[in-house]
Amino acid sequence: MIVFILGADGYIGWPLTRSFLARGHEVIAIDSYFRRRAALELDCEPLLPSPTLQKRMTLLKERTGLSGRVYIGDVTDPEFLTGLCRRYEPNVIVHLAEQRAVPYAMMNARKAAFTLKTNLLSTISVIYAVIEGAPTCHIVKLGSLGEYGTPNTPIPEGFCEMTIHGRSDVFLFPRHALDVYHLSKVMDTDLLFLFAKSDGLAVTDLMQGVVYGVDDSGTPPDLRTNFQYDHVFGTVLNRFVAQAICGHPLTVYGGGGQMRGFISLQDAIECIYLAASHPAGRGQLRVYNQFTDTFSVIQLARKVQAVAQGMGNDVRIQRLPNPRREGEDSFYQPEFRGLRELGFQPRLLDERALERMLRFVGAYKTRIDQRKILPDSAEFAARTRDGESPGARDEVVVC
Amino acid sequence: MIVFILGADGYIGWPLTRSFLARGHEVIAIDSYFRRRAALELDCEPLLPSPTLQKRMTLLKERTGLSGRVYIGDVTDPEFLTGLCRRYEPNVIVHLAEQRAVPYAMMNARKAAFTLKTNLLSTISVIYAVIEGAPTCHIVKLGSLGEYGTPNTPIPEGFCEMTIHGRSDVFLFPRHALDVYHLSKVMDTDLLFLFAKSDGLAVTDLMQGVVYGVDDSGTPPDLRTNFQYDHVFGTVLNRFVAQAICGHPLTVYGGGGQMRGFISLQDAIECIYLAASHPAGRGQLRVYNQFTDTFSVIQLARKVQAVAQGMGNDVRIQRLPNPRREGEDSFYQPEFRGLRELGFQPRLLDERALERMLRFVGAYKTRIDQRKILPDSAEFAARTRDGESPGARDEVVVC
Numbered sequence: 001m002i003v004f005i006l007g008a009d010g011y012i013g014w015p016l017t018r019s020f021l022a023r024g025h026e027v028i029a030i031d032s033y034f035r036r037r038a039a040l041e042l043d044c045e046p047l048l049p050s051p052t053l054q055k056r057m058t059l060l061k062e063r064t065g066l067s068g069r070v071y072i073g074d075v076t077d078p079e080f081l082t083g084l085c086r087r088y089e090p091n092v093i094v095h096l097a098e099q100r101a102v103p104y105a106m107m108n109a110r111k112a113a114f115t116l117k118t119n120l121l122s123t124i125s126v127i128y129a130v131i132e133g134a135p136t137c138h139i140v141k142l143g144s145l146g147e148y149g150t151p152n153t154p155i156p157e158g159f160c161e162m163t164i165h166g167r168s169d170v171f172l173f174p175r176h177a178l179d180v181y182h183l184s185k186v187m188d189t190d191l192l193f194l195f196a197k198s199d200g201l202a203v204t205d206l207m208q209g210v211v212y213g214v215d216d217s218g219t220p221p222d223l224r225t226n227f228q229y230d231h232v233f234g235t236v237l238n239r240f241v242a243q244a245i246c247g248h249p250l251t252v253y254g255g256g257g258q259m260r261g262f263i264s265l266q267d268a269i270e271c272i273y274l275a276a277s278h279p280a281g282r283g284q285l286r287v288y289n290q291f292t293d294t295f296s297v298i299q300l301a302r303k304v305q306a307v308a309q310g311m312g313n314d315v316r317i318q319r320l321p322n323p324r325r326e327g328e329d330s331f332y333q334p335e336f337r338g339l340r341e342l343g344f345q346p347r348l349l350d351e352r353a354l355e356r357m358l359r360f361v362g363a364y365k366t367r368i369d370q371r372k373i374l375p376d377s378a379e380f381a382a383r384t385r386d387g388e389s390p391g392a393r394d395e396v397v398v399c
Numbered sequence: 400m401i402v403f404i405l406g407a408d409g410y411i412g413w414p415l416t417r418s419f420l421a422r423g424h425e426v427i428a429i430d431s432y433f434r435r436r437a438a439l440e441l442d443c444e445p446l447l448p449s450p451t452l453q454k455r456m457t458l459l460k461e462r463t464g465l466s467g468r469v470y471i472g473d474v475t476d477p478e479f480l481t482g483l484c485r486r487y488e489p490n491v492i493v494h495l496a497e498q499r500a501v502p503y504a505m506m507n508a509r510k511a512a513f514t515l516k517t518n519l520l521s522t523i524s525v526i527y528a529v530i531e532g533a534p535t536c537h538i539v540k541l542g543s544l545g546e547y548g549t550p551n552t553p554i555p556e557g558f559c560e561m562t563i564h565g566r567s568d569v570f571l572f573p574r575h576a577l578d579v580y581h582l583s584k585v586m587d588t589d590l591l592f593l594f595a596k597s598d599g600l601a602v603t604d605l606m607q608g609v610v611y612g613v614d615d616s617g618t619p620p621d622l623r624t625n626f627q628y629d630h631v632f633g634t635v636l637n638r639f640v641a642q643a644i645c646g647h648p649l650t651v652y653g654g655g656g657q658m659r660g661f662i663s664l665q666d667a668i669e670c671i672y673l674a675a676s677h678p679a680g681r682g683q684l685r686v687y688n689q690f691t692d693t694f695s696v697i698q699l700a701r702k703v704q705a706v707a708q709g710m711g712n713d714v715r716i717q718r719l720p721n722p723r724r725e726g727e728d729s730f731y732q733p734e735f736r737g738l739r740e741l742g743f744q745p746r747l748l749d750e751r752a753l754e755r756m757l758r759f760v761g762a763y764k765t766r767i768d769q770r771k772i773l774p775d776s777a778e779f780a781a782r783t784r785d786g787e788s789p790g791a792r793d794e795v796v797v798c
Contacts, residue, residue: 076512078508078509078512082508108527109477109481109523109524109527109528109531110477112523112527113475113477113519113520113523113524116519116520116523116590117516117519117520120512120515120516120519120586121512121515121516124508124511124512124515124579125508125512128507128508128511129508132508151568151570152566152567152568153561153562153563153564153566153567153568154563154564154566156563160561160563162552162559162561162573163552164552164553164555164559165552165553167551167552167553167730168551168552169550169551169552171550171573171575172573172575174561174570174571174573176570176571176592177589177593178593178597179593180523180590180593183586183589183590183593186589187519187582187586187589190576190582190585190586191579191582193575194576194577194578194579194582197724198577198723198724324597325596325597331566
């Protein structure tokens with residue numbers, strides 16, 4: 001296959017790029033370096049310093065002989081992407097090129113607008129690039145289970161039938177996201193669904209749980225993916241592990257009863273690979289929920305606490321006001337069938353997996369900057385809108 | 400009331416501004432002149448030359464004593480709008496400041512992206528301006544019946560209950576728009592719904608039918624609203640009337656069986672006024688369907704044909720390939736209750752109303768430019784993607 005990976009410099013994008021290359025596919029790795037620039041601006045550098053995408057690709061070639069092309073550019077520019085589609089005629093585009101941090105989108109009006117603009121315009125650009133440059137190309141879009149919110153019903157994979165006053169029709173299952181970032185991804189899906197119907201696009205929408213884990217299966221340090229543990233780009237389990245290692249309390253927003261789906265980085269890559277290898281039909285929007293476990297945030301914190309304490313760390317749990325308004329301890333039951341039918345065998349989040357993460361992060365303990373673990377108080381107060389402040393950092397103005 | 404009208408220079412915006420002023424309210428009229436610039440670029444000037452918004456406001460004051468403030472600026476700039484909210488503390492914002500032409504959004508990738516960006520960023524800007532500058536302000540957003548597509552069920556006003564595997568929840572009724580413009584408005588609603596829940600915004604979403612009609616009830620010519628009959632900004636009935644007057648066939652896309660809701664300009668203004676005068680509650684997204692009649696496009700063409708022929712015009716109907724993929728002759732039943740409960744008394748589209756429109760446009764017959772009635776062939780072929788060409792205009796490149 002000829003594979004475009006948009007967002008190839010990212011936490012998922014880089015190991016995914018390596019995985020496609022290792023399985024013998026041709027990869028065009030594309031990134032705008034947005035996350036690098038934002039992490040710099042917000043002083044949220046990842047745990048490991050990561051060489052540029054170009055440099056990592058060169059290192060990869062030197063060490064393994066695997067080689068992919070790198071393009072640094074903004075996929076929201078339709079001419080850039082259409083040109084690449086015409087040139088390489090990809091079989092699959094894996095679209096990861098989005099602003100993907102909930103806290104970033106909630107910081108202020110400008111960053112909310114930026115998130116909407118970047119995510120929607122990258123998606124419409126992918127759509128037109130495929131129509132104009134590679135019309136049979138399969139689009140694999142990374143969605144999120146967070147797009148659904150927490151409905152009181154099971155969450156089907158894709159569509160549902162509804163009857164109103166005795167008449168029935170089939171609808172895309174309604175998605176009531178709880179923040180601007182996840183809403184931007186609902187909108188992505190709506191766009192892809194529209195053009196699947198009107199222009200025969202083949203689309204897979206992967207409704208992914210929160211991804212956790214490290215890239216430690218024999219990968220040399222300078223080829224590992226970035227691991228963010230900060231309050232902006234760090235996902236919840238990765239943050240908990242860094243907090244446990246450096247003696248910071250595990251910070252839980254609200255009561256912690258909010259439910260989430262989870263999946264390891266390795267399994268996420270496996271699922272994306274499976275979806276890419278089994279394309280959707282032309283004109284089809286195919287939706288898969290992509291997770292292995294569901295926990296409440298407080299359950300997860302307690303799991304980390306137990307394993308970390310067993311390894312000799314002193315770990316407390318601290319509650320902070322929740323910047324999102326969301327139900328807690330609610331019913332949560334996403335369906336999980338489609339990826340299993342493609343042969344996916346989930347690896348659950350067990351003590352061994354947690355121990356491995358704790359050991360990996362523990363080896364870089366001295367590199368953890370505790371000031372990055374919580375947002376600065378002014379910004380957090382603005383997000384929570386109630387004036388409460390965790391007060392962990394000096395005030396730094398970021399706009 | 401202190402009323403902001405965003406998009407006050409538009410077809411609805413300007414008579415709405417006059418209507419609020421005439422009923423004794425304070426109006427801040429805001430526009431970016433986007434439509435004027437786009438009409439200039441695309442060579443689609445309206446039937447009547449219209450003085451700038453500033454000039455029309457001055458003329459209005461001289462003739463009637465009614466006076467409103469005018470701001471020319473881009474509401475997608477959150478600082479501009481937040482500043483105005485802090486300064487005037489509006490009771491209502493009527494949000495009409497969007498790219499509102501379906502054909503414009505379908506021209507190419509760049510214009511599709513522009514439509515998404517403009518409409519989403521104006522809405523997120525309104526949201527933050529209200530949160531930060533006027534938190535109790537009621538937002539009245541002009542939506543469209545076109546956001547729903549044509550489901551096989553009745554279209555409720557707002558919410559619906561759905562049961563999956565024996566468990567029920569209430570969802571916003573799913574909207575499956577058939578083009579990027581209408582989809583951008585679905586996304587507007589999703590944003591407003593999110594912030595109604597999270598920040599207590601009071602929102603009314605008016606799902607409006609296709610607006611038609613002229614602004615002829617005693618208004619002097621230079622204070623009348625713009626009337627567009629062209630292939631980009633002209634809505635279907637207004638186009639039919641201009642076509643009938645100048646001897647051009649009435650152009651129907653596809654078989655013409657596609658169903659639409661309709662409402663006159665006067666009734667649209669009345670509905671917006673009623674909604675603005677009866678605010679939604681804080682934290683509430685209130686959805687009203689806003690239309691008076693439903694017809695298929697071919698039914699509408701035959702109505703215009705009959706009345707125009709009765710007035711001595713020779714009128715034919717011509718079918719063109721439909722650039723949208725949509726069902727025809729399908730079930731179509733939007734509910735219509737909320738605005739009636741507020742006291743709205745619909746005026747139906749009857750022969751008299753059509754005669755009045757035909758007479759009004761007939762008085763400006765010599766100003767109709769037939770080259771504007773159809774898109775140029777290259778652009779149209781790109782939109783329909785099947786190479787068929789209506790062939791009415793010379794080829795002009797617009798990007």
